[in-house]
Amino acid sequence: MSMNKWKLALAAASAIILPLTFAASAEARGTSGSVTTTDSGIAGGTGFFWYDGNGAQPANKSVIGARDNQADGKGVWVRVSWARSPYAAIVMDTNGASNGVVTKVVTIPDGTPVTLEVCLRDSDASPTLRYCNSRDFVA
Structure with a gap:
């Protein structure tokens, strides 16, 4: 996989994981x-x-x-x-x-x-x- 494809894959994974992380921490705050x-x-x-x-x-x-x-x-x-x-x-x-x-x-x-x-x-x-x-x- 070329470097650009890795960057694209990493960006896509971040777009999915980061909102889930923030949603979970917001719920934990009450x-x-x-x-x-x-x-x-x-x-x-x-x-x-x-x-x-x-x-x-x-x-x-x-x-x-x-x-x-x-x-x-x-x-x-x-x-x-x-x-x-x-x-x-x-x-x-x-x-x-x-x-x-x-x-x-x-x-x-x-x-x-x-x-x-x-x-x-x-x-x-x-x-x-x-x-x-x-x-x-x-x-």
């Missing part, structure tokens, strides 16, 4: 973000997922949060779930609108895909979940 309930107008609740990208938490720790956005008598229910034990963690904000974010530190192995769900919850007496929405992240 993702953070939020998801809102599906009710009309201003969303009644927001769920948050923060992976520990800045090292503020010990290894394998992430934070979930719930924020009630409306004074509508409903609380906000947030669950993060993943494929390994203990499978899920829940946090709720039932102290009324605009009183900050209720958070919980959760042990999830770094690089684990998770699903964050957020719903409005009627009340403790009638814990029906409504206007649910979900989004995927990486711990």
Whole structure:
């Protein structure tokens, strides 16, 4: 094989391997973000997922949060779930609108895909979940 053919083969291999390498390392870094309930107008609740990208938490720790956005008598229910034990963690904000974010530190192995769900919850007496929405992240 001539030198030009070797260079062409090397360039082609690099074009395939390098994007795969960067995609894998991006997933390992984790993702953070939020998801809102599906009710009309201003969303009644927001769920948050923060992976520990800045090292503020010990290894394998992430934070979930719930924020009630409306004074509508409903609380906000947030669950993060993943494929390994203990499978899920829940946090709720039932102290009324605009009183900050209720958070919980959760042990999830770094690089684990998770699903964050957020719903409005009627009340403790009638814990029906409504206007649910979900989004995927990486711990």
